[in-house]
Every structure is written in structure tokens, then in C-alpha cells.
Amino acid sequence: MSRRKKKVKAEDKAEIDLTPMLDVVFIMLIFFIVTASFIKEKSLGLNVPEDNDQPPPPDAESKSILIQVNSNDEIFIDQRRVDIRSVRSLIAQKSAENPEGGVVVMADELSTAQVYVAIADAAREAKIYNVSLVPRKSR
Missing domain, CATH: 3.30.420.270 (Nucleotidyltransferase; domain 5)
Incomplete structure (x- = not known):
């Protein structure tokens, strides 16, 4: 009889514990959220002049x-x-x-x-x- 009890106990313990896997998933999620917040977009700042049909008049003392x-x-x-x-x-x-x-x-x-x-x-x-x-x- 003792052999049968051991088999029954082994079947009861055959369930997979998902807690460590969920811990790993949450840690990865936190890692990606933290690293994504520090990414800065690089852009080129341009100052485009206003729309004028005529070029600006040159200054009398223009050195350009x-x-x-x-x-x-x-x-x-x-x-x-x-x-x-x-x-x-x-x-x-x-x-x-x-x-x-x-x-x-x-x-x-x-x-x-x-x-x-x-x-x-x-x-x-x-x-x-x-x-x-x-x-x-x-x-």
C-alpha cells in the first residue's frame, strides 16, 4: 500500500508553479519601462524665416x-x-x-x-x- 500512496502524492505534486515565471516577466516589464523613459529623441532645430516674397533690404553697413x-x-x-x-x-x-x-x-x-x-x-x-x-x- 505504501507504493500506491507514493504514486498518488507524486501526481499531486505534478502541478507547475508559475510564480517564478511571473516574477521574471514583471522584472522584464519594469526594465523595459525604465529604459524606454530615458530615450531622448534627437532633432535638428531650424529657424526658418517668415514667408516674404521679397528679400530683406541690405543694411547700409552690411558686412556680409x-x-x-x-x-x-x-x-x-x-x-x-x-x-x-x-x-x-x-x-x-x-x-x-x-x-x-x-x-x-x-x-x-x-x-x-x-x-x-x-x-x-x-x-x-x-x-x-x-x-x-x-x-x-x-x-
């Missing part, structure tokens, strides 16, 4: 070199069309007149980024490191 780029990637300095190869020398010439000035590129929204990069590279070759981009809507 204004370079305009139209939708056909044509470059204009002082209202004259300029080839990309002569941009560096013109920037160097104008920076000699106003050494504190930077370069402002007023580019049409349909112009390519290659032109802006070429102008920025030319300015850096002329030892001017303050290059700003002002987007302009095409007409």
Missing part, C-alpha cells in the same frame, strides 16, 4: 557678402552673374574690404545642394568660416 543662387543654379554676386570658378576670388576680394563679414547664400528652393556646397567650400578656401544659407521660394 550676399550671394544669390536662382533655380537654374546660376550664381549672382552684386547683381552680376558669376561662374563658380571665380566665386573664391570674389569672396576673398570682398572679405579684404570687410574682414568681419560672413557669407550669406540666398538660394532658390529649386537649386541644387551642389552649388551651395561649392560656394561654402570656396568661402572656406578664402578663410571665411561663417557661411549661412537663406532659402528663397521660387516665383
